[in-house]
Amino acid sequence: MPDLLSRASVSQATQGKEMTVLPYILACLPLFPAQERRTANVSAYCRCSKCCFPYDGTKTASGTKPHYGTIAAPRNIPFGTRIHIPGYGLGTVEDRGGAIKENRLDVFFPDDKGKPGSGHRKALRWERKSLVVTIIQTKRRLPK
Numbered sequence: 001m002p003d004l005l006s007r008a009s010v011s012q013a014t015q016g017k018e019m020t021v022l023p024y025i026l027a028c029l030p031l032f033p034a035q036e037r038r039t040a041n042v043s044a045y046c047r048c049s050k051c052c053f054p055y056d057g058t059k060t061a062s063g064t065k066p067h068y069g070t071i072a073a074p075r076n077i078p079f080g081t082r083i084h085i086p087g088y089g090l091g092t093v094e095d096r097g098g099a100i101k102e103n104r105l106d107v108f109f110p111d112d113k114g115k116p117g118s119g120h121r122k123a124l125r126w127e128r129k130s131l132v133v134t135i136i137q138t139k140r141r142l143p144k
Contacts, residue, residue, distance in 0.1 A: 051120065
């Protein structure tokens with residue numbers, strides 16, 4: 001335990017008044033999740049058969065419906081992990097993919113309302129990018 005959280009330093013900081021600070025600090029930890037920056041090859045997909053074959057693109061590997069913010073990641077990054085991708089924004093790992101290994105990620109682009117095929121066009125425009133992504137760990141420590 002760092003000196004900052006020792007009983008003596010807490011007593012000093014509160015002018016001798018007995019206070020229990022540690023439970024409050026522990027309760028706040030989920031508000032400040034651990035972050036890790038990695039370089040990843042980020043590609044894009046939509047729900048069409050070209051992007052999802054042999055699957056129909058209506059469900060992710062975690063069982064959710066794909067939406068803007070859905071990320072396909074390798075198995076070493078658990079479902080529910082939040083990742084910030086420059087140019088795309090904040091997303092959640094909800095899918096896997098046959099070609100998604102090691103440092104590869106796929107971001108999902110849905111079709112715009114009334115514009116079938118628009119998600120595929122956005123995915124093609126995205127191409128493949130090498131980006132520094134920020135992984136916000138929500139489940140467990142990720143292997144290197």
